[in-house]
Amino acid sequence: MVSVSSITRCHEVLMFEALREAMIEEMTLDPTVCMIGEDVGDYGGSYKVSKGLSEMFGDLRVLDTPIAENSFTGMGIGAAMKGLRPVVEGMNMGFLLLAYNQISNNCGMLPYTSGGQFKIPIVIRGPGGVGRQLGAEHSQRLESYFQSIPGIQMVACSTPYNAKGLLKAAIRSDNPVVLFEHVLLYNLKEKIPDEEYICCLEEAEMVRPGSQLTILTYSRMRYHVMQAVKTLVNKGYDPEVIDIRSLKPFDLHTIGNSIKKTHRVLIVEECMRTGGIGASLRSAIIDNFWDELDARPVCLSSQDVPTPYAATLEDATVVQPAQIVAAVEEICQ
Amino acid sequence: MQAVTREEALELYEDMILGRNFEDMCAQMYYRGKMFGFVHLYNGQEAVSTGFIKQLNQPDCVVSTYRDHVHALSKGVPARAVMAELFGKATGCCRGQGGSMHMFSEPHNLLGGFAFIGEGIPVATGAAFAAKYRHEVLKQSSPDGLDVTLAFFGDGTCNNGQFFECLNMAQLWKLPIIFVVENNLWAIGMSHLRSTSDPEIWKKGPAFGMPGVHVDGMDVLKVREVAKEAIDRARRGEGPTLVECETYRFRGHSLADPDELRRPDEKSHYAARDPITSLKKYIIEQNLASEAELKNIEKKIDDVVEEAVEFADASPLPPRSQLLENVFADPKGFGIGPDGKYRCEDPKFTQGTAQV
Numbered sequence: 001m002v003s004v005s006s007i008t009r010c011h012e013v014l015m016f017e018a019l020r021e022a023m024i025e026e027m028t029l030d031p032t033v034c035m036i037g038e039d040v041g042d043y044g045g046s047y048k049v050s051k052g053l054s055e056m057f058g059d060l061r062v063l064d065t066p067i068a069e070n071s072f073t074g075m076g077i078g079a080a081m082k083g084l085r086p087v088v089e090g091m092n093m094g095f096l097l098l099a100y101n102q103i104s105n106n107c108g109m110l111p112y113t114s115g116g117q118f119k120i121p122i123v124i125r126g127p128g129g130v131g132r133q134l135g136a137e138h139s140q141r142l143e144s145y146f147q148s149i150p151g152i153q154m155v156a157c158s159t160p161y162n163a164k165g166l167l168k169a170a171i172r173s174d175n176p177v178v179l180f181e182h183v184l185l186y187n188l189k190e191k192i193p194d195e196e197y198i199c200c201l202e203e204a205e206m207v208r209p210g211s212q213l214t215i216l217t218y219s220r221m222r223y224h225v226m227q228a229v230k231t232l233v234n235k236g237y238d239p240e241v242i243d244i245r246s247l248k249p250f251d252l253h254t255i256g257n258s259i260k261k262t263h264r265v266l267i268v269e270e271c272m273r274t275g276g277i278g279a280s281l282r283s284a285i286i287d288n289f290w291d292e293l294d295a296r297p298v299c300l301s302s303q304d305v306p307t308p309y310a311a312t313l314e315d316a317t318v319v320q321p322a323q324i325v326a327a328v329e330e331i332c333q
Numbered sequence: 334m335q336a337v338t339r340e341e342a343l344e345l346y347e348d349m350i351l352g353r354n355f356e357d358m359c360a361q362m363y364y365r366g367k368m369f370g371f372v373h374l375y376n377g378q379e380a381v382s383t384g385f386i387k388q389l390n391q392p393d394c395v396v397s398t399y400r401d402h403v404h405a406l407s408k409g410v411p412a413r414a415v416m417a418e419l420f421g422k423a424t425g426c427c428r429g430q431g432g433s434m435h436m437f438s439e440p441h442n443l444l445g446g447f448a449f450i451g452e453g454i455p456v457a458t459g460a461a462f463a464a465k466y467r468h469e470v471l472k473q474s475s476p477d478g479l480d481v482t483l484a485f486f487g488d489g490t491c492n493n494g495q496f497f498e499c500l501n502m503a504q505l506w507k508l509p510i511i512f513v514v515e516n517n518l519w520a521i522g523m524s525h526l527r528s529t530s531d532p533e534i535w536k537k538g539p540a541f542g543m544p545g546v547h548v549d550g551m552d553v554l555k556v557r558e559v560a561k562e563a564i565d566r567a568r569r570g571e572g573p574t575l576v577e578c579e580t581y582r583f584r585g586h587s588l589a590d591p592d593e594l595r596r597p598d599e600k601s602h603y604a605a606r607d608p609i610t611s612l613k614k615y616i617i618e619q620n621l622a623s624e625a626e627l628k629n630i631e632k633k634i635d636d637v638v639e640e641a642v643e644f645a646d647a648s649p650l651p652p653r654s655q656l657l658e659n660v661f662a663d664p665k666g667f668g669i670g671p672d673g674k675y676r677c678e679d680p681k682f683t684q685g686t687a688q689v
Contacts, residue, residue, distance in 0.1 A: 031471055060470055066505070071455040071498035078459020081444055082394070084466060101452050101495075110445065112659045114437035115427035118444070119662035153666050174662040202668050202675070249668025249676075256671040288671055 010191040018160035018192060019049045019125075019181070022167035023087065025196065027057055030085065033171055034061045036076050037089030037126075046091050047127055047186050073099035073124065077106045080122045085171060093128030093180065094140040107176045108151035123170040125179035127186070129220055129270055130318050134183065136306035139314075143180055143247050144276045154247040155201055156180040156219045160190040162245060165199025173201060180247070182220045204251035210240035213264035213331055216255060216281060218244045221268045221319060228324035237328060239266075247277050250284055256292075259285065263294040264331050268319055273301040295331050300324065337554060339621045345553050346616065346627060348387055349379040349609050350634045352403035355412055356584075358638050359402065359419060363588050367646070368419045371448075372433045375403040377551075377583035380608035381515050382407045384556025385483055388564055392475070394442040394464075394482040396457035399434035400515075400582075401446045404485060410438045416641035422648035429651045430659065450486065450520075451495035454512070457484035458499045461510035461573075468570075478568030479509040486513075489520030491534045500541040500575065507572035511563045512538075514577045515550065521586040522594045538575030550578030551606040554615070581606075657682070 013021065027033045034057075035050055041064035044051035054062035065072040069090065076086035090096040096103065107120055130139040143154055153175050157163035163181065170177035207222065208229060217225045222243050229239055240258050244250065259265055265285055269278040278299040285297050300319045307317055337345070356374040363372055375382065378400075386395060386407035397404040405415050410426055418425025419433055426438050427446075435446035444460055447453035464480040467473045490496055491514060503510050514534050518525045526532055538545025544566075548559045556578060563574035581603035585592030616622050661667065664677035676682050 034466065034470075058470070060466060066498070066501055068494075068498035068502065071458065071495050071502060074452065074455020074495070075459035075462055075499075075502065078396075078444065078456035078461075079463040079466070080459070081456065082460045082463035084463050101449060102455060105447070105449060105452055106456060110437075111662055113427060113431040113435040114439075114445070114659075115425070115430050116659035116662075117427070117437050117439040121662070151660050151666075153661075173666075175666045202665060246668065249666065251669050252671045253669045253673040 009194040011194055012189060012191050013160050014186065015160045015163050015188045016048050016186040018164040019167055020051060020053070022164045022171070023050060023053060024056065026168055026171045027053070027061065032083060033085045033087065034063065035087045035089065036063045036065060036072055038065055038067060038091045040064060040089050045089065049089070069095050069098035070102055074102040074106060076122050077102055077110070077120055080120045081110070081118045085121045087123040087125060087171060090124065090126030092138050093126045093142040094137055096124065096126070096142055097145070100145070103146065103152070104149045108149040112151060119174045120176045121174045122176045123167070123179060124176070125167065125170070125181060127181045127183040129182040129184065130302070130307050130314065131183035133309055133311055133314055135309050139307035141271045141276065141302070144271045146178055147248050147277060147280060151176065152248065153177045153201055154180065155245055156247055158182070158185065158219050158222045158243055158245070160188055161192050162199050162205060164192060165197055166201065166245070169198045169201045172198070177201065180219060184220055202246050202249060202251060204254040205243040205245050206254065207243050208239070208241040210238040210262070212238040212262055213240070213266060213328060214255070214258040214262045215239050215241045215266045215268060215328070216244050217241065217268040218247065218277070219270060221270050224319060224321050225268050225324055228321040228328070231321065231325050232328055237332065239328060244281070250281060252284065252288055255285070256289055259289045259292050263292055265293065265297040266324070266327055266331055267297065267299040268324055269299065269301050270318055271301055272304045274304050276301055298327055298331055300327055337557075342612070342616050342621045343626070343630065344387060345383050345557070346609075346612055347630050347634065348383040348407055349553065349612065350631055351406055351412065351637065352379040352382060353609060354634050354638045355402060355406060355415070355641070358642060360584070360588060362419070362642065368433070369421065370432060371399065371587050371589065372419070373400040373587045374584045375400055375582070377603060377607070378515055378517060378580045379403060380553035380556050381485070381513065381550045381578045381580055384553045385513055385560040388557065388560050389481065389483070390477065392442060392480045394444050394457070394460040394480065395485070396444045396453045396460065396482065397436070397446060397485045398450060398453060398487065398490070399446070399448050400487070401434070401436045405436040405438065405443055408438070408441045408443050410436065410441050410443060412637050412641040413644040414438070417645040417648050420645040420648070421650065422645055423651040423655065424644070424648040428655065428659070450490040451493035454484050454486060454490070454495050454499045457482050457510055458503055458508060461503065461508035462506065464509050465506065479570055481564050481567045482510045484510060484512050485515060487520065488514065488516040488518065488525040488534065489523065489528070491537065492529055500537065500543070500573070503573040504542045507570060509567035509570065510573045511560075511567060512573060512575045514575070515580050516577055517580050517582045519582070519586070519595065521590065535575060535577040543573045543575055545575045545577070547577045547579065550580030551603065551608045551611065553608050553612055
């Protein structure tokens with residue numbers, strides 16, 4: 001469990017400030033780290049992640065681009081091949097659908113097709129997920145679509161602590177890493193250490209140790225899960241909650257240890273039922289831990305619908321705490 | 334034609350002969366079952382590759398398309414490494430993992446080899462951005478000026494979004510890049526005139542604020558002259574140039590293309606403008622070298638290409654254990670297995686399956 005000791009000096013930050021701190025620290029440490037994206041410079045980023053950075057580092061290191069996702073992502077890839085370490089921001093992750101050609105063919109595959117001659121130490125980050133009535137196109141879960149691309153790593157942050165730690169780790173990684181932030185989590189507040197720290201890209205995070213069943217989740221759904229857990233604990237249940245954090249590859253060690261203890265699994269995700277991270281995770285669990293399971297692994301996902309604008313319909317597309325409670329009760333019968 | 338020294342002329346001649354002979358050998362090897370998949374040959378377009386790339390220094394970058402064998406050779410990638418790659422051998426420049434459409438060479442700054450048209454142009458733009466960044470942010474300067482990037486692509490690509498997006502960004506930031514259009518009039522079976530509202534591609538440069546130049550791509554000396562000016566501009570930090578080279582491919586789009594749509598009179602028109610024949614004629618007429626010397630060069634190149642085939646033939650196929658190498662620069666990307674160890678630390682990891 002991530003706990004910050006009372007002896008460690010800390011400061012309170014909002015999620016977007018934590019990401020900003022990561023950017024400033026890494027750009028200060030390594031002059032090849034740069035930012036590329038729409039409105040990252042003068043505007044300071046749509047979600048204020050790069051506020052003030054272009055004044056600090058100049059407008060070549062914090063590059064405001066025209067609206068051309070495929071080309072500026074490809075530009076980041078070419079720059080990475082030639083020694084820079086770009087952080088490409090998708091103003092909304094959904095916009096990176098435009099960059100799919102580059103992310104799949106070049107980011108993912110080029111180290112391989114070049115026979116290992118080139119590395120692509122790029123970070124692609126931005127907000128995704130279902131927000132508050134943002135409409136279907138601004139509410140997408142790109143992790144579903146990108147997960148099959150060989151050669152990339154994908155991580156999802158969920159707290160200011162892991163956001164800063166994962167972004168720093170992603171920047172330092174020689175692999176292309178896609179960091180999924182969530183539109184609704186940027187104002188989360190948390191105390192984080194003053195001292196420098198990094199999170200491991202490949203590790204999951206134990207949120208609540210328990211004995212009765214394993215709940216696997218990530219990003220915003222972590223909070224729906226924890227809300228459900230309050231109710232469940234009151235009813236006498238003892239769930240173990242793990243934030244998987246690493247969407248590709250899965251941390252099968254942390255996940256496996258948990259399943260060996262509890263023998264029951266519930267996955268709670270925001271991806272749509274078809275082809276999401278949950279679908280892959282359930283498959284991996286069946287392959288690796290079949291003998292440990294006492295019940296069918298259950299996956300709660302969003303509905304296979306474009307996210308509607310109307311609030312009541314939007315609420316119905318994503319998994320709500322009441323559904324999580326009901327699912328746990330059923331699995332634990 | 335522009336004046337050229339004897340040494341320069343012979344270098345140009347040798348490079349074009351290498352390109353032509355290599356591609357002819359590829360056709361032979363393909364039909365003999367040594368080379369597979371989609372193979373796109375460059376015959377007829379040699380003046381563009383030679384005219385441009387022979388002006389570059391080692392730190393300058395070349396980005397190409399699937400028609401990349403000759404760009405690789407002009408940039409200095411050894412013929413044996415390209416041939417072995419085409420044969421799918423472990424000694425290929427990309428360890429057999431790329432193939433015909435994915436030629437890369439880090440020491441020669443050949444940044445690919447791309448199968449989808451247009452997808453290399455942003456990569457080239459990024460290499461040029463990195464050159465400017467090295468100069469302005471990292472304060473690494475060379476007396477030659479900025480390192481230059483050449484992006485090669487065809488007429489079909491000039492209707493694609495990435496082309497326009499990169500023309501814009503390159504000019505916006507005055508990147509040291511030259512967009513070299515190899516307009517051979519055909520995109521597989523689609524004539525340039527049938528697919529392009531305004532077929533004069535060079536005009537699209539000034540629309541973005543950069544010079545647009547049209548050149549006879551069958552004349553290596555004319556290409557060379559235009560190339561030199563564009564490269565010097567880029568080195569001085571004055572930004573990009575769009576160069577449209579009128580050229581022609583003597584063979585079909587690929588070795589699978591029956592090439593039935595192009596008219597015989599069009600083909601013979603360009604065959605008569607074969608860049609190698611033209612240069613040979615020029616060299617003889619200007620007394621830069623004798624027929625015998627040129628024949629020697631041809632013989633030397635014959636040997637180089639033969640040797641490349643022998644090397645490729647004798648080279649081993651990649652072993653099964655190579656399958657998962659190079660997927661990640663850092664193999665920690667394959668993650669942590671159920672036993673708590675990184676999968677890449679397991680000695681059995683590369684022996685087995687592709688499922689991780």
